[in-house]
Amino acid sequence: MTVVMVEDLDPNSADAGVPAHFGDPMREQRLLETSVGLVDRSNRDVIAVPGEERSSWLHTLTTQHLSHLSRGQASELLVLSPNGHVEHHAFVTEDGETAWLDTEPGAGAGLLRYLEMMRFFTKVEPRDASGELAVLSLVGPGAADLVPGLPEPRVGAVPGPKFTAGSVPPEPTSLYPVRDFEGGLARRVPLGIDLLVPRAEKTAVIEKLGVARAGLWAYEAVRVAARTPRLNWETDHRTIPPEAGLLAAGVHLDKGCYRGQETVARVHHLGRPPRRLVLLHLDGVASDHPPAQGTPVELDGRAVGFVGTAVRHHELGMIALAVLKRNVADDARLTVGESAAAVDPG
Secondary structure (H helix, E strand, O other): OOOOEHHHHOOOOOOOOOEEEOHHHHHHHHHHHHEEEEEOOOEEEEEEEEOOHHHHHHHHOOOOOOOOOOOOOOEEEEEEEOOOOOOEEEEEOOOOEEEEEEOOOOOOOHHHHHHHHHHOOOOOOOOOOOOOOOEEEEOOOOOOHHOOOOOEEEOOOOOOOOOOOOOOOOOOOOEEEEEEEOEEEEEOOOOOEEEEEHHHHHHHHHHHHOOEEEEEHHHHHHHHHOOOOOOOOOOOOOOOHHHHHHHHHHHHOOOOOOOHHHHHHHHHHHOOOOOEEEHHHHHHHOOOOOOOOOOEEEEEEEEEEEEEEEEEEEEEEEEEEEEEEOOOOOOEEEEEEOOEEEEEEO
């Protein structure tokens, strides 16, 4: 089997350390969309938060309603700046003794610094656990057959701007079922099932599952087609949650105070966010040279947004998630570099 690592293709990639593909990225994409494949995402950073006050503490610090998160449950959370800009995103998975936070490669150190700074006298002991647990993902319609006993994940609808206090249930807006798995945890999410397994047992777990492998390129193509944003790809220093499609899964709009809440509430109640997440179709882009993250999206020579993640999809061709100004029409004639770009209205 030919294994091509991400760093072999881009030495500066934040995704270094995991396979980009196993010789045929297009076949691997089809596998993830029609059957099931195993993707190594063990470059994700992991933070452990044990301690009897962990749920209430995370509830007060983040955008999510976590005060009653219990064993067998997981969700998503954000940490915002005082002005409401997205600083951190993580999945939080509860095993009854510890809340495990997994986040983007390289983002764990900053998140851990923030958590340590906010400990005060709270009974929690956050630590870097990246050397303890590794993240693997089973992606595709067959994933649930490999890890039975996990109900469908749930992401609630974003309430309208005139919702009344108490109308949003006092529970996480995204609720992902969790069960024990091979000394670790299995978490069912919209794209499949994430496995948080002991890092020392990662190879043994992969061999025991015996599932066809797919690289990160295939996973990213599936993610982009599903319009699922990623921190530091579909976000920049100015991003507020609704601009990047992070509101439904990561923000509870009717809970107690957290840093940045005023901005979130003001934008939701008084007007639409200044930017929005869209799927772009790109024409004339070479398959081996997709536009880099941050490449400007232009209208009549004027920048109106930026490219987040651009990928070659096996059916859709070259596509990209992008963040555009709210007033850019769906039928606008956009450009990315020398290539034409069109918003997918779906």
